[in-house]
Amino acid sequence: MVFASLFEVCCGGEEEGRKLSAVTAALSDADEEEWKRVQSQRDAKQHIRHVEHQISKLNRKKNRCRDTITAKPLCTEMTCTFRPPEFEKSEEDMQSLIDYLNHSFIFDDHDDNEKSQIALAMQMEEVDDGTILFRQGDEGDYCYVSQSGTAEYFEDDTKVSEYTPGEFFGMAALLYDSKRVATCKVVTEVEGGTAKLWKLDQKSFKYTVAHNIYKRMSSMKDRVRNIEMFKGLDETLLNRFIHNLAPIAWTSGERIVEKGEEGTVFYIITSGQVRIHDIGLGDSQYDDQILGPGQAFGERALLTGEPRAANVTAITDVGTMAIDRSSFEEYIGPLQGLLERNMRKKFLKALPLIRDSQLTEEEIDQLAGMMTELCYRKGHFLAESGKPYSMNLWIIQ
Numbered sequence: 066m067v068f069a070s071l072f073e074v075c076c077g078g079e080e081e082g083r084k085l086s087a088v089t090a091a092l093s094d095a096d097e098e099e100w101k102r103v104q105s106q107r108d109a110k111q112h113i114r115h116v117e118h119q120i121s122k123l124n125r126k127k128n129r130c131r132d133t134i135t136a137k138p139l140c141t142e143m144t145c146t147f148r149p150p151e152f153e154k155s156e157e158d159m160q161s162l163i164d165y166l167n168h169s170f171i172f173d174d175h176d177d178n179e180k181s182q183i184a185l186a187m188q189m190e191e192v193d194d195g196t197i198l199f200r201q202g203d204e205g206d207y208c209y210v211s212q213s214g215t216a217e218y219f220e221d222d223t224k225v226s227e228y229t230p231g232e233f234f235g236m237a238a239l240l241y242d243s244k245r246v247a248t249c250k251v252v253t254e255v256e257g258g259t260a261k262l263w264k265l266d267q268k269s270f271k272y273t274v275a276h277n278i279y280k281r282m283s284s285m286k287d288r289v290r291n292i293e294m295f296k297g298l299d300e301t302l303l304n305r306f307i308h309n310l311a312p313i314a315w316t317s318g319e320r321i322v323e324k325g326e327e328g329t330v331f332y333i334i335t336s337g338q339v340r341i342h343d344i345g346l347g348d349s350q351y352d353d354q355i356l357g358p359g360q361a362f363g364e365r366a367l368l369t370g371e372p373r374a375a376n377v378t379a380i381t382d383v384g385t386m387a388i389d390r391s392s393f394e395e396y397i398g399p400l401q402g403l404l405e406r407n408m409r410k411k412f413l414k415a416l417p418l419i420r421d422s423q424l425t426e427e428e429i430d431q432l433a434g435m436m437t438e439l440c441y442r443k444g445h446f447l448a449e450s451g452k453p454y455s456m457n458l459w460i461i462q
Contacts (some may be wrong), residue, residue, distance in 0.1 A: 107381035149186035149269040159184055162263060164221060165210050168294045169233050170268040171274070171311055174281050186269040190262045194253040198235075198262075205238025207264040209253075218247040236274070237245065239267045282307055286384065291359050309393070310386035315379040322377035328366030329390050329419025333357050344375040345413055351415035355380070366390055410432040416460065 073126040154162075162184035164174045172180060187210075192198070198209065201220065209216065216228040225247060228234040238245050251260045265274075285307050289295045295303070310333070315321055321332070324343050336358055344351040358360060362377055370390060413419045419429065441447070448454040 105438050128282050139356065147268070147272055149182060149272055150188075150266075151185040152188045154185070158189075162187060162210075165231050165233070165263075168231060169210075170311060171236065175274075175277055179277065181267065183269075183273045186273065186401060187263040187265045188206065190264050192260050194250050194251070194256060194258050194260065196251045198249040198251060198259075199245050201245055201248045205235065205245060206245070206267055207233040208233060208239055208270055209262050209264045210234070212261040212263060214251050214253045214258075214262065217250045219250065220247045236270070237390075240274075285310070285335075288333070288359055290405050292361055307390075309388050311388070313387050315383040315385065317379055317381050317383075319379045319383075320376065321379060321383070322363065322373050322375070324374065324376045326371050328363060328370060328373050331361065331363040331366055331390075331393065332385045332387050333361045335384040335386055337379065337381040339383055340378050340380050341375050341453060344376065351408045352417065352420065354411075354415060364405075364411075368405055368408065406430075409436050411431065412460075 161183075163180055166175070166180045166183060172183070189212075192214075194214075198216065199205075210233045211228065211230045213230055215230070216234050217224055218226045218228075218234075235245075235249065237243070251262070271422050282304075286303060289303065289307060295306070312335075313332075315337075321339060322328075322449070334356055338355055339362070340359045341354040341356065341362060344353070365371060365374065408427055413429055413432055413436075419432075424432075447459060
């Protein structure tokens with residue numbers, strides 16, 4: 066208003082004042098649109114960080130008290146004649162159990178009928194505060210989910226994790242027919258109180274859960290084996306890698322990776338398509354790439370943790386399996402050499418010089434094996450006029 070008054074004093078007339086009001090309104094609208102655009106970008110980045118944090122939590126949860134993946138394999142002698150027991154429950158209890166199942170990643174691939182079957186097979190057990198459910202080294206007999214009370218895990222008397230109401234625990238020993246890797250103690254909010262747990266016996270677990278998991282793992286193994294960087298992996302390492310993957314879904318148009326952000330997660334596409342765009346940092350720019358099922362992106366995040374060199378956006382609804390860098394380094398370190406070679410191949414394929422050539426996949430693989438990464442200080446001469454120089458092709462990364 067002060068600015069408008071000054072305009073009228075200097076230029077005179079109500080008409081000019083009306084013009085200024087229109088201009089001011091237009092600028093306000095533009096400012097609001099710019100604010101919305103910036104806010105949208107900020108929200109997208111925060112969403113990506115949140116998702117990657119959740120992936121890390123999923124990876125940690127799948128590993129924090131897991132038995133070795135090379136343990137005795139699942140017994141496959143279950144016959145179609147087996148029927149899990151059914152324990153009578155109220156509608157409220159059934160709905161609570163279904164909710165618990167819906168929020169557990171281990172049951173993501175189970176349909177509503179399978180989840181109802183699992184819920185019916187679970188039975189209530191009430192235990193006192195401080196009860197030891199099982200001890201480190203025990204054989205696995207049940208898995209549990211708490212309705213009230215917290216399950217604390219101890220390894221050699223050191224607390225390593227806890228499971229709050231609604232979280233399933235105790236499944237690894239059942240899945241791999243191995244011993245418990247931790248001691249589990251139940252504690253209640255009120256000292257001396259009673260905790261309510263739902264438990265599923267091993268045989269029912271194998272029938273309703275493990276069979277589905279193994280079908281999914283078998284399918285995932287086939288996908289991973291077809292990815293160039295994982296060809297030739299031995300069974301143990303492949304199982305370990307599959308076990309660490311967490312399923313993450315994205316909607317069409319959603320930004321999965323934000324260029325310039327710290328890279329922490331590696332993705333394998335199981336369904337749909339993504340576009341890798343705005344590739345490159347600094348003056349180096351490359352063509353967009355379209356990736357689909359069986360292809361992967363984000364290797365750089367696992368190897369270096371450097372800022373993302375491109376944006377990745379879902380073209381369609383996309384299903385992915387993901388692993389965060391810390392889990393990768395802790396459990397799957399031997400894959401690093403394979404990932405480095407694959408990252409170089411993808412880097413080469415993005416170059417117009419290579420993309421437009423008639424080079425075969427094998428020849429590109431050979432080129433990737435010949436590449437070395439070098440760093441130079443500012444002002445360093447790669448070649449000087451009139452002086453001998455090495456016959457190299459430099460590609461600015």
